[in-house]
Amino acid sequence: MVAAAPADSHKAPASLSKTPDKLILTTMARYTGPKTKIARKFGEPIFGEDKVLARRNFPPGQHGANKRRKTSEYGVQLREKQKAKYTYGVLEKQFRNLFEKASRLKGITGEILLQLLEGRLDNVVYRLGIAPTRAAARQLVLHRHITVNGEVVNIPSFAVKAGDIVGVRERSKSLEVIADALAGFNHSKYPWIEWDEATKSGKFLHVPAREDIPENIKEQLIVELYSK
Numbered sequence: 166m167v168a169a170a171p172a173d174s175h176k177a178p179a180s181l182s183k184t185p186d187k188l189i190l191t192t193m194a195r196y197t198g199p200k201t202k203i204a205r206k207f208g209e210p211i212f213g214e215d216k217v218l219a220r221r222n223f224p225p226g227q228h229g230a231n232k233r234r235k236t237s238e239y240g241v242q243l244r245e246k247q248k249a250k251y252t253y254g255v256l257e258k259q260f261r262n263l264f265e266k267a268s269r270l271k272g273i274t275g276e277i278l279l280q281l282l283e284g285r286l287d288n289v290v291y292r293l294g295i296a297p298t299r300a301a302a303r304q305l306v307l308h309r310h311i312t313v314n315g316e317v318v319n320i321p322s323f324a325v326k327a328g329d330i331v332g333v334r335e336r337s338k339s340l341e342v343i344a345d346a347l348a349g350f351n352h353s354k355y356p357w358i359e360w361d362e363a364t365k366s367g368k369f370l371h372v373p374a375r376e377d378i379p380e381n382i383k384e385q386l387i388v389e390l391y392s393k
Contacts, residue, residue, distance in 0.1 A: 242390035249382050253282045254299045259322060264391050275384030276375045283357075283373050286313065287321035289331050292358055293367040294350030295343055310337035312366075325369045332366025 236244070250260050267277040282288060287303040290311055296302035303321045305311055311318060312332050313325065325331060333343055343365075352360035357373040360366075 239390070239393075242386045245383050245386040246390055249279075249282070249380075249384070249387060252380055252382065253285070253288060254303065255282065255285075261391075264387070268391075273375075275388045278387065279375065279378055279380070279382065279384055280372045281324070283378060284325050284369075285321065286311065286318060286323040286325055286331065289325045289358070289367075289369060292355050293331060293360060294347050294352060295333060295365075297342075297346045301342065301346070305337075305343070310334050310340065310343070327369060327371045329369045330366050331369060332364060338365050 246260070249255075250257070255263070263281045264274075264278055267281055268274050270277050283292070287299055287306050290296055290302035290305060291299045295311070296305050306321045306323075307319055309317050309319045310333060312330075312334050313323065314330050315332075317334060337343065347365075352358075352367070355373070356377055357370050359368045359370055361368075
């Protein structure tokens, strides 16, 4: 999988190879470099478990292990925004739109921003364990394997609301990529979603509280950046 997400447009996604009961997901995003390189930039496994990062947890490049640059306040804020964008696979325009929406809503802007990101359909599919990564979740959504309240939705940025049921389309339940992702997945680790194994669907119970969102993102730095 790749680090960043494609824009939520109706342009043709990358190829999808199919064999009986099997789905092979292929690259479909603008960023096509190695995810580990991006993870090393931030010093965190922002895309999930990373064995290479565990061995080489320093910035990429010939002198990465010895770099000790002082970063400006702006640089720190920009880095945090980039981390959030890479983590959730959202491009700049989408991210800015979500921030502006968050700033108009009542509450703490940074927390609301993360809650809006968590409510994206591709992220909910990932949190439910239907896909192993957010990039894979986006492909499942784009290729019409996911339903919301029984209706197929193929827009990764679709905003899931409290009470919505997100599930796997009936004819897609035997896909190997979905079965492999769900095998052994701990559905109790996210208190804002509830999984029904019998129907291969999950209920979005409520907007997650900030303390329940596991991502290591300092959202206040993003607010400060956009407030300049």
